Amino acid sequence: MILDVRNISTVFHLRRADIHAVKDVSFQLFKGETLGIVGESGSGKTVLCQSILGLLPKPPVKTSGHAYFDNTDLLDCDSKKLRQIRGNQISMIFQDPSSAFNPYLRLSEQLIEPLISHGYKSRKNALEKARIILSETKIPQPQKRMYQYPHEFSGGMLQRAMIGMALITNPRIVIADEPTTALDVTVQARILQLMKRLQNQYSLSIIFITHNLGIVAGFCDRVVVMYAGVVLETASTADLFNHTAHPYTKALIKSVPSIDNSKDSLYMIPGMPPDPAARLSGCPFEPRCRYRTDKCLKSENRLRETGKNHFTSCIRVLESELSL
Amino acid sequence: MISTPFLHVKNLTVSYKKGKTVFTAVKNVSLTLEQGKTLGLVGESGCGKTTLGRSILQFHKNDSGQVLLQGNDLSAMNTASLKRYRPLMQMIFQNPYRSLNPRMTVLDILSEPFRIKERISQKDCIQKVSELMLNTGLDPFMMRKFPHEFSGGQRQRIAIARALAADPLLVIADEPVSSLDVSVQAQILNLLREIHEKMNLSMIFISHDLSVVRYISDDIAVMYQGKIVEKGPCDRLFSNPLHPYTKTLLSAIPVADPSKSFYTKIDIENEFNPEETKRGCLYSNRCPFIMDICKEAEPALETVDNNSNHECACHLINSGS
Numbered sequence: 001m002i003l004d005v006r007n008i009s010t011v012f013h014l015r016r017a018d019i020h021a022v023k024d025v026s027f028q029l030f031k032g033e034t035l036g037i038v039g040e041s042g043s044g045k046t047v048l049c050q051s052i053l054g055l056l057p058k059p060p061v062k063t064s065g066h067a068y069f070d071n072t073d074l075l076d077c078d079s080k081k082l083r084q085i086r087g088n089q090i091s092m093i094f095q096d097p098s099s100a101f102n103p104y105l106r107l108s109e110q111l112i113e114p115l116i117s118h119g120y121k122s123r124k125n126a127l128e129k130a131r132i133i134l135s136e137t138k139i140p141q142p143q144k145r146m147y148q149y150p151h152e153f154s155g156g157m158l159q160r161a162m163i164g165m166a167l168i169t170n171p172r173i174v175i176a177d178e179p180t181t182a183l184d185v186t187v188q189a190r191i192l193q194l195m196k197r198l199q200n201q202y203s204l205s206i207i208f209i210t211h212n213l214g215i216v217a218g219f220c221d222r223v224v225v226m227y228a229g230v231v232l233e234t235a236s237t238a239d240l241f242n243h244t245a246h247p248y249t250k251a252l253i254k255s256v257p258s259i260d261n262s263k264d265s266l267y268m269i270p271g272m273p274p275d276p277a278a279r280l281s282g283c284p285f286e287p288r289c290r291y292r293t294d295k296c297l298k299s300e301n302r303l304r305e306t307g308k309n310h311f312t313s314c315i316r317v318l319e320s321e322l323s324l
Numbered sequence: 325m326i327s328t329p330f331l332h333v334k335n336l337t338v339s340y341k342k343g344k345t346v347f348t349a350v351k352n353v354s355l356t357l358e359q360g361k362t363l364g365l366v367g368e369s370g371c372g373k374t375t376l377g378r379s380i381l382q383f384h385k386n387d388s389g390q391v392l393l394q395g396n397d398l399s400a401m402n403t404a405s406l407k408r409y410r411p412l413m414q415m416i417f418q419n420p421y422r423s424l425n426p427r428m429t430v431l432d433i434l435s436e437p438f439r440i441k442e443r444i445s446q447k448d449c450i451q452k453v454s455e456l457m458l459n460t461g462l463d464p465f466m467m468r469k470f471p472h473e474f475s476g477g478q479r480q481r482i483a484i485a486r487a488l489a490a491d492p493l494l495v496i497a498d499e500p501v502s503s504l505d506v507s508v509q510a511q512i513l514n515l516l517r518e519i520h521e522k523m524n525l526s527m528i529f530i531s532h533d534l535s536v537v538r539y540i541s542d543d544i545a546v547m548y549q550g551k552i553v554e555k556g557p558c559d560r561l562f563s564n565p566l567h568p569y570t571k572t573l574l575s576a577i578p579v580a581d582p583s584k585s586f587y588t589k590i591d592i593e594n595e596f597n598p599e600e601t602k603r604g605c606l607y608s609n610r611c612p613f614i615m616d617i618c619k620e621a622e623p624a625l626e627t628v629d630n631n632s633n634h635e636c637a638c639h640l641i642n643s644g645s
Binding site: 040041042154155184185186187188189211212213214215217218237238240241242251252253255256257258259260266267268269272 | 368369370475476477505506507508509510511513514532533534535536538539562572573574575576577578579580581582584
């Protein structure tokens with residue numbers, strides 16, 4: 001196990017209300033594994049990862065829980081220690097490559113920044129390393145392209161460069177926050193293939209945040225499904241799709257547009273995710289769930305095992321009233 | 325054809341000029357759209373699909389060719405006479421976070437189209453805006469709110485309502501769902517389809533994702549580097565895709581099935597490089613089935629099957645092999 005996240009809760013203390021963005025989330029990440037975190041926007045998946053890396057401003061944010069990385073609790077170490085780990089052993093790939101880079105700096109400066117700030121002395125060696133990483137991410141003519149500015153690259157190319165930047169310090173964990181959402185389907189396919197190849201080469205563990213279960217199906221080993229700040233289901237990818245154990249997961253799978261099934265029925269989940277400021281009891285998906293009963297609101301929303309390493313919070317599935 | 329089609333784009337060429345460099349974004353494109361039908365326009369970013377959409381609405385002047393709306397050539401009109409046609413053609417933009425003025429309330433945004441068209445009392449105005457909001461699945465009580473108070477899906481509903489406010493005949497939707505979550509995407513697609521059927525609109529739906537286009541289109545045109553490479557009825561194009569590029573687009577779609585890994589079939593080395601293809605087929609530098617003739621001559625868009633209007637521009641198909 002490389003990362004052990006236990007009972008993380010994140011609260012934004014705002015003037016108007018307390019927003020409970022992440023509620024009591026636990027998961028483990030193993031070496032060489034790809035873990036998918038899936039949910040709609042506002043489900044807390046990005047905040048969860050930012051909380052682990054200490055990227056949120058405190059106050060107004062208050063985070064509780066533990067995240068053990070190599071016997072270090074990331075949530076309980078001082079900022080100096082955290083800075084040694086962040087960007088060095090755990091790095092991040094952001095959603096929109098065109099806004100994640102600094103438009104005023106050449107790519108080369110931004111690529112070597114993680115190296116320099118983690119004690120790399122030789123600028124010349126760092127630049128050489130940047131060139132190598134760019135050629136590994138399949139950017140043509142890296143020697144020339146690395147001295148260009150971000151606006152001279154296409155979206156797909158910039159995302160490649162950002163993957164290179166995340167890998168340049170030889171990290172053990174990469175957190176990819178919707179890395180392909182802003183890209184075309186064909187470019188997306190290429191980026192995913194590249195990430196898979198580099199993952200094997202560097203024996204990386206990847207946390208892959210997305211809202212599209214179609215991507216998860218082909219890319220991740222294990223999946224955590226989040227909704228309104230809580231985890232509703234976790235399972236291996238095969239179990240999640242073949243033995244789905246939560247109505248929300250089922251609905252997400254069905255809403256992926258496909259070229260195989262009937263043209264006339266595009267499934268949609270009715271309603272909207274709950275207001276994050278509201279404190280809910282029972283299952284948070286209850287108002288939108290087509291299988292809801294009275295006891296869904298009364299029961300405690302807690303993950304329990306339904307198969308080997310397969311956890312769900314749906315009370316009706318757990319009591320075998322419902323099979324999806 | 326004896327009867328005039330609703331929209332007829334004839335040999336349209338559009339280019340951008342910067343100093344001495346000329347970039348031709350749309351190259352000799354022809355298409356027709358019948359009243360009440362939807363055309364899906366598919367391709368990667370940079371292929372010219374947005375430019376084509378915008379030049380149909382005369383946001384860009386075209387270099388050559390014609391845009392005929394109900395037989396009237398829009399590209400030959402001056403600004404004053406175009407003004408009469410503007411309300412008939414509306415656009416839905418890609419990013420609902422940028423296409424709505426943050427300083428206008430929903431009421432202002434949605435009433436502007438008919439305020440421009442005619443003088444209208446405040447009471448009628450509110451009445452009409454409420455109807456629009458109800459039709460697009462929004463709560464009329466929220467009409468005094470500002471765009472930032474809405475979620476992405478709701479903002480796209482506002483953008484759709486604004487496009488409908490002028491009672492258009494033609495709506496061009498430029499990637500209306502690509503910045504939304506899959507679950508919200510499904511809601512917006514269903515809404516567009518419902519409105520389209522109810523109002524008998526003609527629509528051009530631009531997207532890079534064939535699986536999204538499929539739910540809404542009657543016909544599909546696939547664009548590559550400014551040209552249409554394959555065109556045909558929706559069902560036909562999915563059951564029997566012919567052009568290698570269409571097949572690539574289809575194989576890149578994520579499938580919610582762990583036994584199929586969609587991304588491994590894509591060739592990782594072949595990145596789009598416009599400088600290489602100056603002669604012959606534009607797709608030849610990426611095509612896995614390249615033949616000698618592909619580097620020499622550019623294939624023309626030819627009818628493959630007379631019964632179904634399926635057209636394709638590929639030597640592999642057109643030579644009959």
